[in-house]
Amino acid sequence: MHGRPDPLDPLSRERNHLAASRSALRAMREDAEALDIRDVTANWVNAAVLQSQIDERIKSLADLSHTPLFFGRLDYLHAPGADQAEGAEGEQFYIGRRHVHDADGDPMVIDWRAPVSQPFYRASKKAPMDIALRRRFGYTGGDLTAYEDEHLSDADEAERTSKLLQQEIERPRVGPMRDIVATIQPEQDEIVRSGLGGSVCVQGGPGTGKTAVGLHRVAYLLYAHRERLARTGTLVIGPNKSFLHYIEQVLPALGELEVKQATVDDLVAHVEVRGTDDAAAAVVKGDARMAAVLRKALRSHVTMPVESVVVVRGSRRWRVPAYELEEIVGELLARDIRYGAARDALPQRIAHAVLVQMERAGEAPDDRVQDAVARNSAVKAAVKAVWPPVDPAKLVLRLLSDPEFLAVHAEGILDEDEQKLILWSKPVRGVKAAKWSAADAVLIDEANDLVARTHSLGHVVLDEAQDLSPMQYRAVGRRCTTGSATVLGDLAQGTTPWATRSWEQALAHLGKGDAVVEELTAGFRVPREVIAYASRLLPSIAPGLAEVKSVRESAGSLVVRQVADLDAASLEACVESLRHEGSIGLIAADARVPALAKALEAAGMTYLSPGEETTPDTRLTLVPASLAKGLEYDYVVLDEPAAVVDGEPDERTGLRRLYVALTRAVSGLTVVHSAGLPEQLAP
Ligand SMILES: Nc1ncnc2c1ncn2[C@@H]1O[C@H](COP(=O)(O)OP(=O)(O)OP(=O)(O)O)[C@@H](O)[C@H]1O
Numbered sequence: 179m180h181g182r183p184d185p186l187d188p189l190s191r192e193r194n195h196l197a198a199s200r201s202a203l204r205a206m207r208e209d210a211e212a213l214d215i216r217d218v219t220a221n222w223v224n225a226a227v228l229q230s231q232i233d234e235r236i237k238s239l240a241d242l243s244h245t246p247l248f249f250g251r252l253d254y255l256h257a258p259g260a261d262q263a264e265g266a267e268g269e270q271f272y273i274g275r276r277h278v279h280d281a282d283g284d285p286m287v288i289d290w291r292a293p294v295s296q297p298f299y300r301a302s303k304k305a306p307m308d309i310a311l312r313r314r315f316g317y318t319g320g321d322l323t324a325y326e327d328e329h330l331s332d333a334d335e336a337e338r339t340s341k342l343l344q345q346e347i348e349r350p351r352v353g354p355m356r357d358i359v360a361t362i363q364p365e366q367d368e369i370v371r372s373g374l375g376g377s378v379c380v381q382g383g384p385g386t387g388k389t390a391v392g393l394h395r396v397a398y399l400l401y402a403h404r405e406r407l408a409r410t411g412t413l414v415i416g417p418n419k420s421f422l423h424y425i426e427q428v429l430p431a432l433g434e435l436e437v438k439q440a441t442v443d444d445l446v447a448h449v450e451v452r453g454t455d456d457a458a459a460a461v462v463k464g465d466a467r468m469a470a471v472l473r474k475a476l477r478s479h480v481t482m483p484v485e486s487v488v489v490v491r492g493s494r495r496w497r498v499p500a501y502e503l504e505e506i507v508g509e510l511l512a513r514d515i516r517y518g519a520a521r522d523a524l525p526q527r528i529a530h531a532v533l534v535q536m537e538r539a540g541e542a543p544d545d546r547v548q549d550a551v552a553r554n555s556a557v558k559a560a561v562k563a564v565w566p567p568v569d570p571a572k573l574v575l576r577l578l579s580d581p582e583f584l585a586v587h588a589e590g591i592l593d594e595d596e597q598k599l600i601l602w603s604k605p606v607r608g609v610k611a612a613k614w615s616a617a618d619a620v621l622i623d624e625a626n627d628l629v630a631r632t633h634s635l636g637h638v639v640l641d642e643a644q645d646l647s648p649m650q651y652r653a654v655g656r657r658c659t660t661g662s663a664t665v666l667g668d669l670a671q672g673t674t675p676w677a678t679r680s681w682e683q684a685l686a687h688l689g690k691g692d693a694v695v696e697e698l699t700a701g702f703r704v705p706r707e708v709i710a711y712a713s714r715l716l717p718s719i720a721p722g723l724a725e726v727k728s729v730r731e732s733a734g735s736l737v738v739r740q741v742a743d744l745d746a747a748s749l750e751a752c753v754e755s756l757r758h759e760g761s762i763g764l765i766a767a768d769a770r771v772p773a774l775a776k777a778l779e780a781a782g783m784t785y786l787s788p789g790e791e792t793t794p795d796t797r798l799t800l801v802p803a804s805l806a807k808g809l810e811y812d813y814v815v816l817d818e819p820a821a822v823v824d825g826e827p828d829e830r831t832g833l834r835r836l837y838v839a840l841t842r843a844v845s846g847l848t849v850v851h852s853a854g855l856p857e858q859l860a861p
Pocket of ligand 1: 388
């Protein structure tokens, strides 16, 4: 203490620190822009690489006016890491989205992912983690306008919930998904900061923050293992394009521009998908037993050699007898390496056998001779006969169109009915002409991997994971065999005929049986009344799963209206909802969408499709129930629940689809129906 009173109030001091941090960031950017690489690079390739790295850095140093540079402050009782002996001085850190330092290199803002930031998310009165003060900042527009203090080491101060956190959660939604760095909760933070080595599976009801947690975990891992993941790559997998659009700005806002996004269909897009399967066929095609069928069918292409190979070199002839070839082939089969890798190894093995003979005959052949022998036409011909190349798509095509071929390789694996289900009814001319389905593409991906190993990434986030078939889990799993995975989902929201019944099974198919399963139960999206209403479906769709506990203070508004004129009433409910701030989703059975689109157009109401960004001017989206998963709207108008249920092949799936639709609302839900409601929702 200086003895003189501080002329500035705390808020002004914090504002000063914000202004100073912003100019420090500007200076960092100017430094990056001023880098002259002409003298340090040897050639233009290096120069181009370096320049693009610098450009990335400049981009990442941008000061975004709508994202505050810091959102919190931690006052440590002692400098972290220092000896906590009496007299050791405390230290103060501002926590933000990125690291900012001043001209001397001293930190002005610390990255939220740094170890010293962790108490911001985890510290509590019970476990203060050496924190004297935790301060949260409130912003209006880009201006710092409020702060809120917790004196964690002060036993007399009562614990209370943060108003700023409540405000953030209750904020009217508009536009794409945003990051939650300022308000990550302790149980979420544990998942976010779990290590790169292990896989994590998160079960959580609607709005518990699974997607948010998965995205922040990638950001965290990229910070903690930047070089390794830059080399191996990261990928976020979501259910469809509109969902990926909805979440695509979260990671860039956290400064992470390199993370790829894809749907499972994108991953396995080896052929053009123009066909569909009925549910029964898709279930069989998605069954993990198909992997065994494919493996058997592929290996059936290897035939045991019946003739010896004769290699002529100069005046000498070298003969590798059939029994020796058989040994080589048998050994390769037993080693269980990829079909293609074994095929590549075979000529070298044969050549080696020739070399052994040469050595026995007193010659001293070197590696070049072995290579030459391996390329010899007689060896090539033998390899082609014994271990022919196999095109994965053609292999699948033959299994699906040749009943005898399928019967031989599915024997003891699929029963006759199952075989009939997956066989194409009409003959198909070739890979290009075939009307491949999404499930077929996954089979081709599996066959591809049997031939040549699929490239594995460092980390994969799999969102809405409950909907994948076992074969799809395998497709994702082989993209992270050498890496780890974050698997996010809700068993109650499984709406495919093959949706998983247990995470244990799903993880086994994924090849991550050792993943830790965590559960999130606090709901950040759906208001209390609405989640209570939707949860009435839980006993029918996922008995045993706990109801989400809404952490929102507002109970929310829930209106259920029986009407005569459905179109008009749904539109009217949209008009009412539009009187509030925020986005509006009109969710309806897919079959109802054309009629509602027409009605909206006739009424002169503009609307968007899912994935198109809601803005303060266009806030209404017409959402087919099949695309609602993972999305959220401030107000939701749900048109005719019975039609949503009827849109699915069976009642349980229908009710699950309805559960998804009922849990998209942030502030209020209006259910409009002319037909009867499903009994669980009846008054
Ligand atoms: N700690 C938090 N602070 C503020 N907002 C949060 C927090 N956690 C989640 N949210 C918000 O809650 C909403 C729901 O989160 P998210 O979409 O990640 O949930 P989900 O579990 O994936 O839901 P669903 O099962 O419906 O896909 C989002 O708007 C998200 O930003």
